[in-house]
Amino acid sequence: MAESRIKSMKFGLISPDQIKDMGKVRIVTSELYDADGYPVEGGVMDPRLGVIDPGLKCRTCNGGIDECPGHFGYLELAKPILNVLYIKSTFELLKVTCRKCNKIMIEAVKNSKSFEQPNKCPHCKALQKKIKFSKPYTFYEDKEEITSVDIRERFENIPNVDLKKIGFGGGRPEWMILTLFPIPPVTTRPSITLEGGERSEDDLTHKLVDIVRINQSLKENMEIGAPEFIISDLCELVQYHTSTYFDNELSGTPLARHRSGRPLKGLVQRLKGKEGRIRGNLLGKRVNFCARTVISPDAKISINEVGIPKIVAKELTIPEYVTKTNMLYIKNLFKNNLVNYVVRPDGRRIKITKTNKKEILETIALDWVIERQLKDNDIILFNRQPSLHKASIMAHRVKIMPYKTFRLTMQVCPPYNADFDGDEMNIHVLQTDEARTEATMLMEVKNNIMSPKFGGPAIGLDMDQISGIYLLTKEDVVLSKEAAAQLLADADIDVELPEKDTFTGKEIFSLLLPEGFSMPGFKAKRCKNCITCTEEECEYDSWVRIKDGKIKTGTIDAASVGAMKGKILKAFQTYTDSDTLKDFIDQTGKLAVSYLTKRGMSIGISDLDLPTKAENGITNEIDLAIQESNNLIKKFNNKQIKILPGMTPKESLEAQIMNALANGVSRASDIVSDNIIENDLIHMAISGAKGSIINSTQMTAVVGQETILGKRISRGYHRRTLPHIMAGDLSPISHGFVSSSFKKGLTPFELFWNIMNGREGLMDKSLRTRKSGYMQRRLVNALQDLKVKDDGTIKNSYGEIIQFKAGEDGIDPSKSDWGVFDWKNKLEIR
Amino acid sequence: MNLEILKHQLVPKHEILSSKEKREVLKKFNxxxxxxxxxxxxxxxxxxxxxxxxxxxxxxxxxPTSGKAIYYRFVVEG
Structure with missing residues (x-):
């Protein structure tokens, strides 16, 4: 077939002439195949409509299965048929055309938006009858049905000038009523041959057979002059079949069903919706060279790696060209059974089996391509849905492992938002050198540690890794030389230990820092935010100061190496390259886990014990708060409550009670943090590993107010929350205040409040994530064509200015320090 | 209602540019x-x-990011 280019395209109605023109075959019979199983000429499977069987030639264009695009046929309808897809336009047009002179009653159109049908034609003064439309495809004029013949006739008489005036474009209106029915080529509705040689036809073919059969019968009945009711019934039937052929989800029509009872797929169903042609086949496709399985953690592999199960690696292949220089390498691959396929220069793919391996190895030559299995250090893409941002698909290095799950380190979980409660992830194997290069340079994990959102590290230590590094680098940790060596060996860290008998935790951590690395001091997560900061003299060891590759002061915690927060990780960006940063994150993570494993980490009930004095203090504060609330309620009942601006007296009372109770709880919380003995619970909270001081307060002192929608619990029964409470009771205890601690145990009421709050949190979480996810998606779609240009302006794809300076301050967040430009910092890290 | 909207705290400062300034702005952003x-x-x-x-x-x-931001808008019919 000659190559041709599309110069222009026009969308509009198709005319009967065009249908006849493009139709190569006139369809006359509803038979598909004759007794010998050959397609019947003039049937819906006519061989002139195209080829679907390999090896056959097209009777129209003589092309094979790959060349012949298929050809249309046409069916001469015995009576005109309304096209349901244009039924709305047909109705509107019927209403504005005069029933007698068929001119457009322009005035009616001009004056109103809702096409009010006038009573009298302004041209011929003929009286108009009210036209009613009954779903799906019938029109009545004063209760009398208008036939398709009539409608077509009226439309034929509408002058072109009139159509132009109302903006009807794309062809003549009578083309909306079909007289010739196009029969699509067989290539659009291929039949499939089942195992027994039995043929199974496409839904559209079934539908077309129905249309042709009924049309034929209608024609015959008209010829023999059958009674009117038979003709109109048959006519209605053709209308039904054509309508469901176009769209089988019409309201007011029974679904056309397959013999099995399954609804047939109309043309509209082929295109519409998630699995339709547009969203399912054009915007999204299925791919080869991919794998999906459950993920599980492995603390010992690098953030840049992913563990691939052996069985997956055996199945996935990478093509490699046979060249003069890699002959030996290729032969070795064969020897180790790592080649799955070879592709000969003529394009034939041969699967390697035990029997043909030797033969192929002998015949293999230059220009052949072999498809070898995955091996360690290959680059692949790793993805977790929903793929919301750049870091949802990153490139990892393969590490072949036993068992059946993908393995990844905990540090790369945050960008993927992955956990190991059953999550599955996908890998894609890159097939070309270009793709692999691009992935290496742009997508590899080590090049994506810094988040473009805020310029900080999106990948870093988390949870027990933070606990471990915090406990290791705390002020009083001293390890013997042997213990230090053992620790580093456990963590697979290969560094030379200085000649010394004892090592502090800080010294061990310093071994991981690059030589000569310095950065300005900063506050650790454990910082108590004193009024005047003594910096390096900090009595809590909270000023982290790193100089010449050594920690001078300070404890390493979330603020130093944590994901999202780690200042040291950020400083590496300016000081060194991505490989060093990657190794640093790997090593600190392993070191932290090794130390924590050796040290152990646990809490018990006694860790929640407080001195009696403190316990009494807490009870006092809570009693005080409850007393205060009761006073407020008394004042409210006496109408003496202080009314806050913009609130009703009731709202003021609620706000003040909440405030009083919250203050009580926070005073109790202060007592807790002043008196609790330092234990692993507190370590977790102050190192930023997990939890906060609130959690320890809830366990040791008081749980506090439970809320629903940010208010005290107020629903349930009439004027009370539970049946055993007096109607109108406003006291804290009856509205969700939990004065017990988790250690002491909750009363039945309190437990109920706690569960109510917990359930709200659960609902909120699932509802909010869905809603905000969709909101973000719409926002991203709306903003995706905006770009920051070289001159600092933001322009859209039309070149229109949206913002004169990006973000109004011109700062590139991906190169900033958490959104701001900290030039002093940049100067000091060199 | 006869509000002096220019004095409202939420209304930023608007100035009409002279034709010289206008040319400069168009040149600056090309x-x-x-x-x-x-x-x-x-x-x-x-x-x-x-x-x-x-x-x-x-x-x-x-x-909120830079303290003060300058924006230009072109007056059109409508």
Missing amino acids: IEKEKLPRISVSDSVVKVIGAKPGDLIRITRKS
């Missing part, structure tokens, strides 16, 4: 005036300061 952000003559502030279609307005706003 852009046709049609590609600037638009503002309708029927906009309340535009009516108060008396700008006409074809004028360029400089708006000085408070900004």
Whole structure:
């Protein structure tokens, strides 16, 4: 077939002439195949409509299965048929055309938006009858049905000038009523041959057979002059079949069903919706060279790696060209059974089996391509849905492992938002050198540690890794030389230990820092935010100061190496390259886990014990708060409550009670943090590993107010929350205040409040994530064509200015320090 | 209602640019005036300061990121 280019395209109605023109075959019979199983000429499977069987030639264009695009046929309808897809336009047009002179009653159109049908034609003064439309495809004029013949006739008489005036474009209106029915080529509705040689036809073919059969019968009945009711019934039937052929989800029509009872797929169903042609086949496709399985953690592999199960690696292949220089390498691959396929220069793919391996190895030559299995250090893409941002698909290095799950380190979980409660992830194997290069340079994990959102590290230590590094680098940790060596060996860290008998935790951590690395001091997560900061003299060891590759002061915690927060990780960006940063994150993570494993980490009930004095203090504060609330309620009942601006007296009372109770709880919380003995619970909270001081307060002192929608619990029964409470009771205890601690145990009421709050949190979480996810998606779609240009302006794809300076301050967040430009910092890290 | 909207705290400072300033802005951003952000003559502030279609307005706003941000809008019919 000659190559041709599309110069222009026009969308509009198709005319009967065009249908006849493009139709190569006139369809006359509803038979598909004759007794010998050959397609019947003039049937819906006519061989002139195209080829679907390999090896056959097209009777129209003589092309094979790959060349012949298929050809249309046409069916001469015995009576005109309304096209349901244009039924709305047909109705509107019927209403504005005069029933007698068929001119457009322009005035009616001009004056109103809702096409009010006038009573009298302004041209011929003929009286108009009210036209009613009954779903799906019938029109009545004063209760009398208008036939398709009539409608077509009226439309034929509408002058072109009139159509132009109302903006009807794309062809003549009578083309909306079909007289010739196009029969699509067989290539659009291929039949499939089942195992027994039995043929199974496409839904559209079934539908077309129905249309042709009924049309034929209608024609015959008209010829023999059958009674009117038979003709109109048959006519209605053709209308039904054509309508469901176009769209089988019409309201007011029974679904056309397959013999099995399954609804047939109309043309509209082929295109519409998630699995339709547009969203399912054009915007999204299925791919080869991919794998999906459950993920599980492995603390010992690098953030840049992913563990691939052996069985997956055996199945996935990478093509490699046979060249003069890699002959030996290729032969070795064969020897180790790592080649799955070879592709000969003529394009034939041969699967390697035990029997043909030797033969192929002998015949293999230059220009052949072999498809070898995955091996360690290959680059692949790793993805977790929903793929919301750049870091949802990153490139990892393969590490072949036993068992059946993908393995990844905990540090790369945050960008993927992955956990190991059953999550599955996908890998894609890159097939070309270009793709692999691009992935290496742009997508590899080590090049994506810094988040473009805020310029900080999106990948870093988390949870027990933070606990471990915090406990290791705390002020009083001293390890013997042997213990230090053992620790580093456990963590697979290969560094030379200085000649010394004892090592502090800080010294061990310093071994991981690059030589000569310095950065300005900063506050650790454990910082108590004193009024005047003594910096390096900090009595809590909270000023982290790193100089010449050594920690001078300070404890390493979330603020130093944590994901999202780690200042040291950020400083590496300016000081060194991505490989060093990657190794640093790997090593600190392993070191932290090794130390924590050796040290152990646990809490018990006694860790929640407080001195009696403190316990009494807490009870006092809570009693005080409850007393205060009761006073407020008394004042409210006496109408003496202080009314806050913009609130009703009731709202003021609620706000003040909440405030009083919250203050009580926070005073109790202060007592807790002043008196609790330092234990692993507190370590977790102050190192930023997990939890906060609130959690320890809830366990040791008081749980506090439970809320629903940010208010005290107020629903349930009439004027009370539970049946055993007096109607109108406003006291804290009856509205969700939990004065017990988790250690002491909750009363039945309190437990109920706690569960109510917990359930709200659960609902909120699932509802909010869905809603905000969709909101973000719409926002991203709306903003995706905006770009920051070289001159600092933001322009859209039309070149229109949206913002004169990006973000109004011109700062590139991906190169900033958490959104701001900290030039002093940049100067000091060199 | 006879509000002095220019004095409202939420209304940023609007100025009509002289034709010289206008040329400078267009030159600075190397852009046709049609590609600037638009503002309708029927906009309340535009009516108060008396700008006409074809004028360029400089708006000085408070900004959470940079403290002060400058924006230009081209007055159009409508």
